[in-house]
Amino acid sequence: MTYTTTTEQLRSVEIDFYEHELYAGQKLIARITYDHADFVTQRWVVMVNGEEVFRAVAQMKCYDYVKWHYKQGTLPVQQEEIPAAITGNEMMAQIALGCESLGYKLLDDGIYHNNVRLVEIVYRDGTPCFVQTLAHQPEAPSSSIDLLDKPFDELTADEWRLLLEYEPEQEFLAA
Structure with missing residues (x-):
């Protein structure tokens, strides 16, 4: 039985806490992800070509699995991802x-x-x-009454101050 061994160092790139990519040189060889599903006891998963190849209770055990199988030549070969072309x-x-x-x-x-x-x-x-x-200055409203028609989330601090000082004109009509 012949084993293919390598002395190449594996490099782990943390995408976020729950996802890591493992590289041999510049080539992606596996991903380690976290399974958030309920009732799962072994949450860390080794993925190659989008398929699960190993599970463990700790991220480091997954790393050791990838490292050992990569050095033995028994880790499935990660296919290169083809980037989606956007016209x-x-x-x-x-x-x-x-x-x-x-x-x-x-x-x-x-x-x-x-x-x-x-x-x-x-x-x-x-x-x-x-x-x-484009740099542009918003037009200043002609009066505080114009600000009443503007959505609240679009008001600037100065416009809020103008509204706070606004006193509506009171007109009483005789009945």
Whole structure:
């Protein structure tokens, strides 16, 4: 029986506390994740090609498993992930959905809110390749009464102060 051994050091990259990627050089060989499901006693899982190959009660036991099987040549080979290609149209569709959910309008030359251009989109060879934010000063309302129509979450600190000082005119009508 022939064993393939390696002296290559494995490197663990922590994505977050519950997910780690293990590399041999620059090549991803396995992932260690945490299973949050109820009634699971061995929560740490070794994943290769999206499939579970080992479980343990501690993250370090999973690391040791990967290290040992990688050195023996018995760890399944991680296939290279093919990045999803996004076309310019798909990207603009995603931006349009985001704008719509925020109440903004996406037009050919930029993103607008209340007829004010917030973002300029620059095209190169027909594809959107650069988005530039525009610096603009919001128009000051002509009076405190105008602020009553503005959504509360859009008021600035100065506008709140104006509202605090606002006293409505009282007109009494005789019946």
